[in-house]
Amino acid sequence: MSLKVLQVVGVMNRGGAEAMLMDILRNKPENVHFDFLINNDPARLTDEGSFDKEILAYGCEMLHIGSQLRLGPIKYIRQFMKVVRELQPDVVHIHLNAKSGLIALAAKLGGVKKIIVHCHADIKFRGSLLSRIFNETEMWCQKWLIGWCATDFWGCSKEANLRLYRGKIYEKSLIVNNAISCEVYRTVTEDQWKALRQSYNLPKDAVILGNVGRIVPHKGIAHIVDVLAVLHKRKVNAHFVVAGRNDAVEYVENMMTHAKKLGVDSKIHFLGERADIPVVMHTFDVFVGPALREGFGLVAVEAQAAAVPCVLFKGFPKTVNMNLGLVSFVDDFNPVTWSDNIMQALARKKVEKELILDVIRSMGFDAKENAIKVCNAYTSKS
Structure with a gap:
């Protein structure tokens, strides 16, 4: 029964x-x-x-x-x-x-x-x-x-x-x-994520900052506009790729107006709602999470499962850190601080995905x- x-x-x-x-x-x-x-x-x-x-x-x-x-x-x-x-x-x-x-x-x-x-x-x-x-x-x-x-x-x-x-x-x-489904992340192939990344039509030297989630103001993605401007001045060809449903049209319009003033509007790309998030995560070089507050923030665990380093605002609880050396937390929205953390994340040694998934499983996720x-x-x- x-x-x-x-x-x-x-x-x-x-x-x-x-x-x-x-x-x-x-x-x-x-x-x-x-x-x-x-x-x-x-x-x-x-x-x-x-x-x-x-x-x-x-x-x-x-x-x-x-x-x-x-x-x-x-x-x-x-x-x-x-x-x-x-x-x-x-x-x-x-x-x-x-x-x-x-x-x-x-x-x-x-x-x-x-x-x-x-x-x-x-x-x-x-x-x-x-x-x-x-x-x-x-x-x-x-x-x-x-x-x-x-x-x-x-x-x-x-x-x-x-x-x-x-x-x-x-x-x-x-x-x-x-x-998260560790098995799904394990089965994502290099051919899959490279084909998706190529479909973004970005330059070969592009550094992809990624975010996944419903677009609403408290997720804070507009803060990344100023970060892009700082990275641009540092000669880093950073692009911001966002996957998620747009539930805040006016917020996004204001964000893009600000981006245009700073000359980085062409570096922001919206994928819309996606069913293939494990593959999308693999296309990122760094996951950025500027959300003001998260109950948990599962997307950060998903990013780690794809072996992608994360730079997160302190609004994410510390429990999203799988202790793999892939996560850093930022206490404010200073774009220079965020840029410094992103540069440090890019320089980190890669972690083997099989090890990551074993750790995620052992920690009960x-x-x-x-x-x-x-x-x-x-x-x-x-």
């Missing part, structure tokens, strides 16, 4: 939390069945996520529910309980960070015995002072509901758990590693082994 797990998520586009969940789906035991409840604006419930076709191909059911803000708490709870009655899950696994408390309440009212809240971010609210006050107040209420209704408290890092869980709940919380641990945890007593 299968164990039925309802994954409560947002639209399943490519992102760190979604990539982790997909790796669990791909590697889970056959006796564990997943269904997905997609939370979205009621006007956009038909939006298709990047992973939807693959999820359906695994035999999962995908249901949709409006967002808490749009539906209101009472209507949301009623609709959620209707889904629970229909699917009768043994476990509800919630991936919506600061919105998890009301979902935990709805699951408890629906009779679910094991309710897992999983925090994937070191949550930070942005916007006006009024909106931040509102969001912090709402999250206080959500935290209270989490403590009362959930049975398990997971997070991607110590920082993420500290942000969402209070007191004794934090003491009970677990860090569940975001993980392999997706296949992680999926087994997660699925075992579904059946353990809280």
Whole structure:
């Protein structure tokens, strides 16, 4: 008899939390069945996520529910309980960070015995002072509901758990590693990544600074424009290649206007959303991560798996460092400091990829082994 797990998520586009969940789906035991409840604006419930076709191909059911803000708490709870009655899950696994408390309440009212809240971010609210006050107040209420209704408290890092869980709940919380498929990274061939790199149509002496992820302001990629200008003055032919969905059109336009003023706009290249991230990672000379804050920052582990050195802002937790001599952290956004760190990264001795993957696996960041641990945890007593 299968164990039925309802994954409560947002639209399943490519992102760190979604990539982790997909790796669990791909590697889970056959006796564990997943269904997905997609939370979205009621006007956009038909939006298709990047992973939807693959999820359906695994035999999962995908249901949709409006967002808490749009539906209101009472209507949301009623609709959620209707889904629970229909699917009768043994476990509800919630991936919506600061919105998890009301979902935990709805699951408890629906009779679910094991309710897992999983925090994937070191949550930070942005916007006006009024909106931040509102969001912090709402999250206080959500935290209270989490403590009362959930049975398990997971997070991607110590920082993420500290942000969402209070007191004794934090003491009970677990860090569940975001993980990567070491096998996929092992099978990327030199011919593959060289062909992709050639398709960028860059000069042979180009140094590729790479970034992967959804383009939003707090990911901070605009800071790399000034870094390119400094490297240009140092006679380094650096190019910035970004793979990810553009969710901040105005931000990118302002970034490119600034780049044009500095004369480096031709050195910035957007690949859009990609399904071949392991190959893309291999095309980079240095991975740059200027994100203001990351719950974990799985992309940095992926870069290391491709034997690519990383220069990261201190917003990445130190746990992304696989202790292979491939990672340096920068405390500010001074472009000269970043340029110095990039030059040092380029000069580092190459590390054998097989050794890297063995270390990543031994540290508990392999997706296949992680999926087994997660699925075992579904059946353990809280």
